[in-house]
Amino acid sequence: MALRSVCRWHNGEPAVLSSYGLRVRLSRMEDQCRVLAAAVETLDDVFYVYDADGKLAYWNARLNELFGLTDGELSGMDPTEFFVADDRAAVEAAIEDVFESGQTSVEARAETTEGVVTFELSGRLLTGDDGTVQGFSGVGRDITDRREREWHLERQNERLTEFADLLAHDLRTPLAVTSGHLELAAEELSPERIDAARDGLQRLESIIEDMRTATREGTLATDEQAVDIADVATTAWVHVETSNAVLEPPPPILVEADLERLLRLFENLFINAVTHGPGRDERTSDEDSGVDTTEITIRVVPTPDGFAIEDNGRGIAPDERERVFEPGASRAADGTGFGLYIVRAIAEAHGWTVRATAGEHGGARFEFDIDADTAC
Secondary structure, three states: OEHHHHOOOHHHOOOOOOOHHHHHHHHHHHHHHHHHHHHHHOOOOEEEEEEOOOOEEEEOHHHHHHHOOOHHHHOOOOHHHHOOHHHHHHHHHHHHHHHHHOEEEEEEEEEEOOEEEEEEEEEEEEEOOOOOEEEEEEEEEEOHHHHHHHHHHHHHHHHHHHHHHHHHHHHHHHHHHHHHHHHHHOOOOOHHHHHHHHHHHHHHHHHHHHHHHHHHHOOOOOOEEEEEHHHHHHHHHHHOOOOOOEEOOOOOOEEEEEHHHHHHHHHHHHHHHHHHOOOHHHOOOEOOOOEOOOOOEEEEEEEOOEEEEEEOOOOOOHHHOOHHHOOOOOOOOOOOOOHHHHHHHHHHHOOOEEEEEEOOOOOEEEEEEOOOOOEO
8 A cells, every 4th residue: 555544544543442541642653654654755766665475565656656556556566567678687686685685776677657767776674573574665766867977978988088099099190100201311310300309209199198098097997906005106106207206105005996097196196296396406405494305205194084195396386286187287398288187087986086285395295085985
C-alpha cells in the first residue's frame, strides 16, 4: 500500500481501547506515523519497502506519479518489473546482494511518465527484534541529468584529446622537414644561427608534448595506490635539471595516488621552482638572517589537509597566483606555459585542490588539499 496509508487506523480510530491512557498513547503513535508518512511523501526521490519475498509492500506517491499506476497495481510488484530488459539482471543481482550482505546499490533505467529515467537505487535490509528478515527498504534517485552531463563531458574530453593528437601529428611533420633542411644549411650558416634555430624547434617540440599531456591528465582515470610523497619527490628530483637548487630531505607523507602522474606533478613543480627562481648572480648572502640565499632551496612539508611544496625563490605576486595555472601563463623565455596547468589537472584528477600562495621565506608555495577518503 502507499506509504500515506501505512499508519491509518481502521475507520480512523483504534479498534478497541481499554483505558484513557491507552487511547492517548495510541493517539501519539498515530500522530508520529502521520508525520513520518508526510515527510516521506515530500521526497522528490522514490521511497520503497519490499517484504521478505521481494515484493513491493510500501512506497511513496512519487512511484505512482512516475509509472502512472494505482496503489492496487503497484502492490506486490517485483522490483525488476519497473526497469528496461537490459538492466533487469543487474537489479536481480542487487536484490540478492541486499539479502546476503545487508545493503546494495545499483543503477538501472526505467520507462516512466517523464521519459527514460536512470535511477540510482539503494537497499538496506530490514530485520525484526529477533533478527528475522522482514524485507528491505531504499530510495530510487533520478540521476539522468548527471549521467548525461558526464556523458557529454567524456565526449568533449575525447574530442579534445583527438584534436591534440592530430595537431601534434600535423605539427611534427613540418618540424621534421625543417630540422632536415636545418642540418643541410648548417654547412653554410653560422653556428650561432643554427643553434638558435635548433632551440626554436626544441621549444616547439616541448610545447607540443606538454599540450598533449595537458589534454590527457585531467581525463584519464587514475590508477591509485598507497605511495609515499617522500619517495616520489626524491625520484622526481633526479629526473629534472636542478642546477644549483637543493631539495631538503622530505618527510614521509602517505597518500592514495597514481604514482606515474604524481611523479609528473612533482617534476613540473621542481622545474617551475628552478626556472622561475633567481639565478646565482641575482642572489646575495643575508648574514643578518643567517639564511643562505646563494641557491634555491625546495621543501616538501605536510599540512593539516595534505601537503605543500615551497621554495625560497622570487615567489608569485598575489594577483598572479590564480593565473599561473592557466595554459600559456609562463613568462620564462624557455617555458611552455603548460607546466602548472598540468599540475592542477593531475591534482583535480585525484579529487584534490591546489592553490598558490607565499612560502615561509617569501618564495612560491603550492598547497594541496586532499579529500579525507584519499589520505592514508
